[in-house]
Amino acid sequence: MKKEDIRIVFMGTPEFSVTILEGILEENYKVVGVITAPDRPAGRGQKIHESAVKIFSKAKDLNVLQPTNLKDETFLIDLGNLNANLQIVVAFRMLPIEVWQMPKLGTFNLHASLLPDYRGAAPINWAIINGEKCSGVTTFFIDEKIDTGAIILQSKLTIEPSENAGSLHDKLMHLGSKLVIETIQQIKVGFVETHTQSIKDTKTAYKLNKDNCKIDWDSSIESIYNKVRGLHPYPAAWGLLSNGNEQLNIKVYEVKKHYEEHDHQTGQLINTKKSIKVAVNEGYIELINFKFPGKRQMDATSFLNGFTFHENARML
16 A cells, blocks of 8 residues: 555644644645544633644644534544545544444554553553653554553653653653554554553553642652652642641642651641751652742742741641
């Protein structure tokens, strides 16, 4: 099969997907359609927000479809009329069988983990939160379940000790772009070897929510450090500060860990003119960059210029 014989429908929504789509176009593959999320109101003014993929696709004069229901008969007809023989999915949503079985060459997904580990919504975050030393990207053919299909290719990289979710996201995005091109090339020449995923003893990338983003100050110093960097820059780890008669929800973006013996209670704040430290089991977590309610994100020195902690202030 020649390169020009491949007709691709691309499905994705965020910035991560844009880089993959851009890489496909740069390799001169024909993208006959792009499926992305419907426009939604966002922000205080509820202005209509277009997905990153839509904005990019419009600039490239690509045909964009934005179905609210992937089983809708009109959408399925429109999708079929594109006459694609390959569908590529990157950070989209679960597809019904009517969609993923449509193209002759199949539908494959790019996932930002080394499957079968970290199936789910937030693989980049959980790899760092759990203290993994490596991560990677996987392409696989979609099946009836989420992230369980036959693996086509994988590519691996090292997670640096100070890596955060933002920097790992960018590395995996560019690694994923290369892997998608390799996968298309294998499909083009008709030589694709897949292997099934294990279903035992796998780690899950649960959807992030307020509860699992809260810092447990009774956990190990390493666990706290990993949670903060695994949730930076978004959605951010948070802690509850008891300061006199008030309790404040603080978003924590960057910390340092200090292994040191002490006799302070867990959660107690130790402040100087230039630093804020929280006593934990094996030492201290120093708050480097954070955000108090109603204030901008700032460092400890800037914050301490205009804030006074109660003598019994502590993180709960």
